[in-house]
Amino acid sequence: MDLLRFITAGSVDDGKSTLIGRLLFDTKNILADQMEAIEKASKSRNDGEIDLALLTDGLRSEREQGITIDVAYKYFQTPKRKFISIDAPGHIQYTRNMVTGASNADLAIILVDARQGVAEQTRRHSLIASMLGIPHVVVAVNKMDLVDYSEDRFLEIAKTYEELAKKLKIKDLTIVPVSALNGDNVAEASPNMPWYAGDTMLSVLENVNVLSDQNLTDGRFSVQYVVRPQTEEYHDYRGYAGRIQSGTFRKGDRITVYPSELTSTIEKIEMGGNEVEEAFASQSVTLLLSNDIDISRGDLLVTSDDGQPILSQDLETLICWMDDRKELRVGGKFNLQHGTSRTRCSVRSIDYRVDINTYEQIEDVESLKLNDVARVVLRTANPIAYDPYLKNRANGAAILTDETSNVTVGACMVE
Numbered sequence: 001m002d003l004l005r006f007i008t009a010g011s012v013d014d015g016k017s018t019l020i021g022r023l024l025f026d027t028k029n030i031l032a033d034q035m036e037a038i039e040k041a042s043k044s045r046n047d048g049e050i051d052l053a054l055l056t057d058g059l060r061s062e063r064e065q066g067i068t069i070d071v072a073y074k075y076f077q078t079p080k081r082k083f084i085s086i087d088a089p090g091h092i093q094y095t096r097n098m099v100t101g102a103s104n105a106d107l108a109i110i111l112v113d114a115r116q117g118v119a120e121q122t123r124r125h126s127l128i129a130s131m132l133g134i135p136h137v138v139v140a141v142n143k144m145d146l147v148d149y150s151e152d153r154f155l156e157i158a159k160t161y162e163e164l165a166k167k168l169k170i171k172d173l174t175i176v177p178v179s180a181l182n183g184d185n186v187a188e189a190s191p192n193m194p195w196y197a198g199d200t201m202l203s204v205l206e207n208v209n210v211l212s213d214q215n216l217t218d219g220r221f222s223v224q225y226v227v228r229p230q231t232e233e234y235h236d237y238r239g240y241a242g243r244i245q246s247g248t249f250r251k252g253d254r255i256t257v258y259p260s261e262l263t264s265t266i267e268k269i270e271m272g273g274n275e276v277e278e279a280f281a282s283q284s285v286t287l288l289l290s291n292d293i294d295i296s297r298g299d300l301l302v303t304s305d306d307g308q309p310i311l312s313q314d315l316e317t318l319i320c321w322m323d324d325r326k327e328l329r330v331g332g333k334f335n336l337q338h339g340t341s342r343t344r345c346s347v348r349s350i351d352y353r354v355d356i357n358t359y360e361q362i363e364d365v366e367s368l369k370l371n372d373v374a375r376v377v378l379r380t381a382n383p384i385a386y387d388p389y390l391k392n393r394a395n396g397a398a399i400l401t402d403e404t405s406n407v408t409v410g411a412c413m414v415e
Contacts, residue, residue, distance in 0.1 A: 004210055007086040007102045007134075009125035010111030015142040019111065019180040020074060020085050023202065026187035029076035080206040088125075099128055099320050099411045103397065106210045107136040109201075110161075114147045114177075118160045124356045126161075127373065130168035131318055131413055133393050135213045137165070138174045138204055144193065145179040151195045167359050174204050214281050218387065219247030219255075219303030220395045222339035223295060227286060239270065239286040240295055242340065245394035247303060249287065250278040254304040257295055258385035259311055263304060264289040281394070298341030300385045300395075309385040309395060314348070315378045316415045318389075319400070320371070323409040326402075327367040328376070334409065336380055338398040344381040345400075351375040375415075389413040 008016040024030050072087040086105060088098035102108060108129040112122055129137055139161050147153045154177045165173050176185055177196055184190035187202040199207070227239035249255075253266045268288040269276050279285045287301065295301075302308060315336075321328050328347060336345040352361040353374040361375075368374050389396030390413075400410035 002211065003082045003084065004107060004205060004208065005084045005086065005105050006107040006109060006205065007088055007098070007105040008109045008111060009088045009098050009102070009121075009129070011113065011116070011119045011121040014111035014113045015180045016109075016111050017072070017087055019109070019140060019142065019178070019186065019201070020087055022180045022183055022186045023085070023205075024074065024076055026183060027076060027078050027202065078202070078206060083205065098125060099132070099322065102128060102132050102134060103411070105132075105134050106213060107138060107205070107208060108134045109138045109140055111140045111142050112157055112161070114141050114143045114150075114153055114157065117157050118164065120357060122161075123164065123359075124371075126164060126168060126170070127354065127356060127359065128320065130170055131320070131373065133390050133413075135210070136172045136174075136208050137170050138176065138201070140180075140201060141175065141177045142180050144177045144184060145182055149177075149184075149190075149192045151193070154196075172208075174199070176201055176204065215246040215392050215394070216248055216280060217246075218306050218309075218392055218395075219249055219253070219301075220245040220309070220387070220392065221249060221285075221287065221301040222341070222395075223297055223299045223301065224340050226296060237288075238292060239288050240301065241284070241286045243284045244279055244281050245339065246281045246392050247306060248278055248280040249285070249303060255287075255289070256302045256304045256308065257293065258300040258302060258309060259383040260294065260299070261311075262293045262295075264291050264293055266290075298339070300339065300341070302385070309387050311383050311385050313380045313383050315345075315380065315384060315386070315398075315412075317376055317378060317398070317412040318373065318415065319368070319376045319413075320373050320411045321368040321409070322370070322411060323402070323407070324370045326409070327369055328372075328374075328410065329367045333403060334400040335403055335406075336378065336384070336398055336400060336412075338384050338386065339395065341382075341384065343384070344403070345378045348377040348379045351377065376412075378412075386414050388415055 010016055074085045076083050086101040088101045141154055141157050158175045177193055178185045184192055185200050221244050222242050223240045224242035227241050229237055251266055251269055256263050267290045269279050270286040330347050332347045334345055336343055350365045352363045353365045353372055355362055387395040396414045398412040399408050401408050
């Protein structure tokens with residue numbers, strides 16, 4: 001049974017938490033004690049309805065304000081698939097939380113209030129989903145019950161979003177009319193919208209093909225730890241432990257080490273204490289090589305017969321700025337974390353900032369503020385072996401951290 005990671009995003013009060021709560025409820029993934037606690041917490045509501053959003057809004061401040069503040073993760077499954085749902089905040093000041101949550105998502109659900117239509121946050125979150133290379137986007141036009149399940153209203157919103165999706169080059173788009181509160185078209189087809197003949201939300205999530213999204217051709221392995229037991233039994237043992245970012249590694253494969261560009265051959269692959277003939281993306285393994293060469297944490301092992309990464313100290317990146325205290329300016333110095341490697345870097349230029357509403361490129365920008373998205377050129381102290389983000393998300397992503405506080409201040413997609 002495979003796994004689908006999906007994120008829900010949209011404006012405040014679009015019903016993101018309620019949609020996930022409804023999915024959990026309708027797929028019977030709520031334990032009896034959880035349901036009892038939700039019913040008890042919902043008694044304060046004037047209408048007496050069970051508030052399914054409480055299943056994901058776990059912080060006290062979230063429940064008091066009726067909003068999502070932090071990213072919430074929920075795990076559930078159906079007979080067809082396992083899921084990790086990521087509930088992102090809707091407020092503009094929490095956009096950075098959405099970036100964090102979406103970085104590993106296979107699919108994004110963008111919620112749109114049927115009464116409000118496509119809003120600024122809809123555009124912002126759609127831009128981020130496109131930037132992050134999320135391969136599948138599902139638009140849930142929610143609260144259809146509040147517009148009398150109007151087909152005309154749904155088609156109007158769908159047309160607006162389709163135009164937006166063309167600008168962002170979103171390839172796989174599905175638009176579903178739902179009422180998360182009442183369960184219309186969430187897990188079962190709604191009798192209130194006989195004019196809609198498409199899939200329900202659950203059907204889309206269960207059947208979307210994510211296996212083809214994985215990069216299984218470009219072998220990339222970022223060394224996390226050099227294993228040297230130095231015991232009598234393992235006197236000459238030298239293994240390189242880490243997680244395969246992309247591609248497939250097989251016993252006997254020739255590999256190139258970056259940034260040194262030294263070469264060797266895989267002599268043995270160990271996984272979970274056992275020797276295996278091959279391993280592939282997302283598996284954690286230990287690689288043993290045929291000869292001893294200088295390899296340390298942060299180095300990248302690449303299968304030599306596949307496409308090679310770009311080795312450079314100049315990185316052209318799309319950055320989402322996440323610091324609410326400092327602005328990003330030319331000349332600013334930061335630490336760059338790329339895979340397991342870490343190096344200092346400086347900002348050489350800010351080429352342009354992206355206007356969230358029009359997606360136009362605004363030039364002559366002096367600085368970036370919280371949640372700004374821009375194309376920035378970085379100069380690193382040491383060479384970085386990377387792939388363009390849209391080709392290989394795992395080896396094209398990086399983060400900027402503050403040199404003094406070590407706080408993450410920027411999410412980077414290398415072009």
